[in-house]
Amino acid sequence: MKCQLCDNWFYQETIFGNLFEFPQICAECQRKFKAEPKIESYPFSYGVLDHIYLYSDIQINAKQKHYLGEKHVEFFLMISGKRLNQAILLFIDDQMYNSFSEWFPFLKPFGSIGIMSLTRYDFDGFMNFF
Numbered sequence: 001m002k003c004q005l006c007d008n009w010f011y012q013e014t015i016f017g018n019l020f021e022f023p024q025i026c027a028e029c030q031r032k033f034k035a036e037p038k039i040e041s042y043p044f045s046y047g048v049l050d051h052i053y054l055y056s057d058i059q060i061n062a063k064q065k066h067y068l069g070e071k072h073v074e075f076f077l078m079i080s081g082k083r084l085n086q087a088i089l090l091f092i093d094d095q096m097y098n099s100f101s102e103w104f105p106f107l108k109p110f111g112s113i114g115i116m117s118l119t120r121y122d123f124d125g126f127m128n129f130f
């Protein structure tokens with residue numbers, strides 16, 4: 001079978017337990033792309049920005065982001081359904097991150113803001129917007 005993340009061919013022995021279930025990713029990618037949810041909080045004058053992400057210190061290309069985004073959609077829906085203390089909860093990607101300085105000032109007055117993403121984004125460079 002061809003791994004959906006690394007495009008390498010891999011073999012998995014067929015046993016009764018996986019007879020009707022075909023693995024989509026190889027064992028190495030299962031280990032490498034194991035999701036570890038983390039939260040980082042950035043206090044600012046109006047409240048707190050909470051950044052919830054699944055992967056840190058890992059390079060993920062566009063195809064892998066698409067696959068992992070679909071794979072973890074239930075996680076993000078669960079987080080959004082928890083009704084944490086955030087007034088606003090956003091899912092951001094590279095494009096949203098790159099335009100942070102353009103949209104964040106409009107959300108700032110809401111106080112508690114939650115940002116979800118697949119990968120960790122560094123907001124230290126945006127401290128002058130907080």
Ligand SMILES: [Zn+2]
Nearest residue numbers: 003006026029
């Ligand atoms: Zn793989």
